[in-house]
Amino acid sequence: xxxxxxxxxxxxxxxxxxxxxxxxxxxxxxxxxxxxxxxxxxxxxxxxxxxxxxxxxxxxxxxxxxxxxxxxxxxxxxxxxxxxxxxxxxxxxxxxxxxxxxxxxxxxxxxxxxxxxxxxxxxxxxxxxxxxxxxxxxxxxxxxxxxxxxxxxxxxxxxxxxxxxxxxxxxxxxxxxxxxxxxxxxxxxxxxxxxxxxxxxxxxxxxxxxxxxxxxxxxxxxxxxxxxxxxxxxxxxxxxxxxxxxxxxxxxxxxxxxxxxxxxxxxxxxxxxxxxxxxxxxxxxxxxxxxxxxxxxxxxxxxxxxxxxxxxxxxxxxxxxxxxxxxxxxxxxxxxxxxxxxxxxxxxxxxxxxxxxxxxxxxxxxxxxxxxxxxxxxxxxxxxxxxxxxxxxxxxxxxxxxxxxxxxxxxxxxxxxxxxxxxxxxxxxxx
Numbered sequence: 001x002x003x004x005x006x007x008x009x010x011x012x013x014x015x016x017x018x019x020x021x022x023x024x025x026x027x028x029x030x031x032x033x034x035x036x037x038x039x040x041x042x043x044x045x046x047x048x049x050x051x052x053x054x055x056x057x058x059x060x061x062x063x064x065x066x067x068x069x070x071x072x073x074x075x076x077x078x079x080x081x082x083x084x085x086x087x088x089x090x091x092x093x094x095x096x097x098x099x100x101x102x103x104x105x106x107x108x109x110x111x112x113x114x115x116x117x118x119x120x121x122x123x124x125x126x127x128x129x130x131x132x133x134x135x136x137x138x139x140x141x142x143x144x145x146x147x148x149x150x151x152x153x154x155x156x157x158x159x160x161x162x163x164x165x166x167x168x169x170x171x172x173x174x175x176x177x178x179x180x181x182x183x184x185x186x187x188x189x190x191x192x193x194x195x196x197x198x199x200x201x202x203x204x205x206x207x208x209x210x211x212x213x214x215x216x217x218x219x220x221x222x223x224x225x226x227x228x229x230x231x232x233x234x235x236x237x238x239x240x241x242x243x244x245x246x247x248x249x250x251x252x253x254x255x256x257x258x259x260x261x262x263x264x265x266x267x268x269x270x271x272x273x274x275x276x277x278x279x280x281x282x283x284x285x286x287x288x289x290x291x292x293x294x295x296x297x298x299x300x301x302x303x304x305x306x307x308x309x310x311x312x313x314x315x316x317x318x319x320x321x322x323x324x325x326x327x328x329x330x331x332x333x334x335x336x337x338x339x340x341x342x343x344x345x346x347x348x349x350x351x352x353x354x355x356x357x358x359x360x361x362x363x364x365x366x367x368x369x370x371x372x373x374x375x376x377x378x379x380x381x382x383x384x385x386x387x388x389x390x391x392x393x394x395x396x397x398x399x400x401x402x403x404x405x406x407x408x409x410x411x412x413x414x415x416x417x418x419x420x421x422x423x424x425x426x427x428x429x430x431x
Contacts, residue, residue: 002039004055005426008048009063009384010403011035012070014359014373018352019310027351029403035068037380040154040425045374063384066420067407069354070373071130071381072330073361074319076229076269076290079120079134079146079159080104080113081323092235092299095324104162105171107137113145120322121149125429127329128383128419131362131371133158133229133267133290133319135201138174140182144189147196154194154425156379158227158365160201161186165212168203176212180219187223195379195425197227197367199267204231205242205255217260227265227365230256232289233278234270235301253278262287265366269321270295271309272302283312288364291356293336295321303343317364318356330357331414338412350408380426385410389418 011033016026034048036055044051052060080103087099107113124132136142136159143161150157163179164172174182183200191198200220202208208216220228233239233252246255253274256262264286271282271289282289291304310316319325320333327333334353341348362372371381387406388394396409410418422430 004043004058005037006034006051006055006058006060007037007063007068007382007384008034008060009066009068011045011068011374012354013045014355017360018349018355019307019316019360023349023351027355029067029407031403033068035374035380035382037423037426040379042374042376042378042380044376063420065387067385067387068374069128069383069385070358070371071383071422071424072128072357073317073365073367073372074124074129074132074330075317075361075364076267076292076319077132077134077322078324079117079132079322080107080137080142082116082120082123085323085328086326087323090299092238092301093241095299100323101169101172104137105169107139107142108171110141110145113139113142114149117145117149121153121155123328125422125424126419127331127416128385128422129328129330130381130383130422130424131156131158131365131367133199133227133365135162135203135229136160137162138164138172140186143186147190150196151194153429154427156195156197156367156371156381158197158199158229160199160229163202163212163216164207166209167207176209176215179212180215183216183219187226191223191226197365199227199229201228202230202261205252206238206245210246210259213255213259213261220263221260224265227267228261228263229267230261230269232256232268232271233273234296235299236273239273251275251278253281257281264288267317267364269319270301270304272296272304279309279312279314282314286315288315288317290317290319290364291337292319292321292325293340294327294333295324296340297336298326299324303340305344306337306341307344307346307348315364316356317361319361329415331411331418333357334411350404350411353411354407380423382423384420384422385414385418386420387418389414393418
């Protein structure tokens with residue numbers, strides 16, 4: 001019989017999407033809750049006293065008044081940018097040329113790729129992140145490195161070889177054919193093996209010719225259960241560049257659509273400066289928009305109107321966008337999402353922010369049946385938050401009148417010190 005572990009504390013559960021219905025009706029914190037884990041999975045969620053009575057053999061770990069949450073799901077990152085996170089200044093294109101591309105060239109060395117992959121997963125686990133969707137580099141070994149590091153941890157990751165055949169340094173260019181061939185081999189080697197999920201990955205339209213985009217669209221049609229991840233309308237000058245490179249396209253999204261790269265399993269990072277037609281098409285096909293608020297602010301891209309996209313029924317995820325984002329923390333990212341929404345006159349509730357960082361991002365990655373909520377049968381990927389982790393947060397909590405005020409203070413002021421523990425597939429990986 002598999003070992004049973006019972007975590008007790010305040011438990012966060014969802015029964016709906018708080019961006020589409022009143023949060024009070026679909027998000028709950030049980031002040032005397034518990035999560036029973038058996039092996040890698042959640043066996044039960046409920047009242048602590050009842051679960052203790054029903055499972056007297058379980059090893060009990062009490063987290064007191066800490067909040068037991070689903071592990072955070074970071075839906076758009078670049079693990080190869082770990083070492084150069086928080087690099088000063090620049091607009092997007094200059095920033096890529098100055099910092100990103102030189103660092104990504106180092107991933108031609110498989111040993112370096114393996115070292116950074118392990119470092120990245122350690123840093124994110126320390127911040128309560130249990131699943132990521134990451135771009136790799138053009139080097140197949142970079143994909144192997146992240147999948148191998150995740151497999152050692154029993155961790156679910158999404159990644160794929162980044163494909164670029166123009167507007168990039170010579171040592172970071174592939175071809176239309178090699179992008180197709182390498183990606184196809186990696187899909188066969190990794191997709192669906194253990195918890196590995198492959199994403200076909202054109203970096204963005206400016207770094208792929210129409211020939212390469214078409215080749216990747218063909219590959220996606222051949223492997224429709226894969227995800228596809230890319231960038232969309234991050235900066236206004238980027239949008240203008242796309243128009244100059246694709247003069248016949250109706251808009252930025254059309255550069256993907258005409259090449260077979262638009263669909264419900266498509267992940268479109270940023271998507272700040274969308275035209276009405278692009279919003280209509282994303283809503284129609286249920287393409288996923290991944291909100292990257294720390295990156296959007298850090299590089300000066302703009303503030304996504306997330307509530308407006310939610311009102312159109314577009315599925316949404318949340319992401320740090322490491323290393324364009326300046327933090328590995330999904331708490332910091334939730335705080336930035338709150339600030340971005342305020343820019344458009346919306347005050348997102350803590351329940352909505354937590355949903356975005358967990359169940360929302362899991363749904364964006366089409367993994368909602370496996371992760372993102374504390375639910376029987378799901379993987380036991382769990383983040384435990386100390387709601388009084390610093391003196392500043394604790395003194396605020398002393399004046400709060402509800403647990404939701406405590407949670408909001410931790411979102412707005414918390415960092416890795418707020419993580420009491422991170423569990424991945426039923427194993428505590430940081431405490």
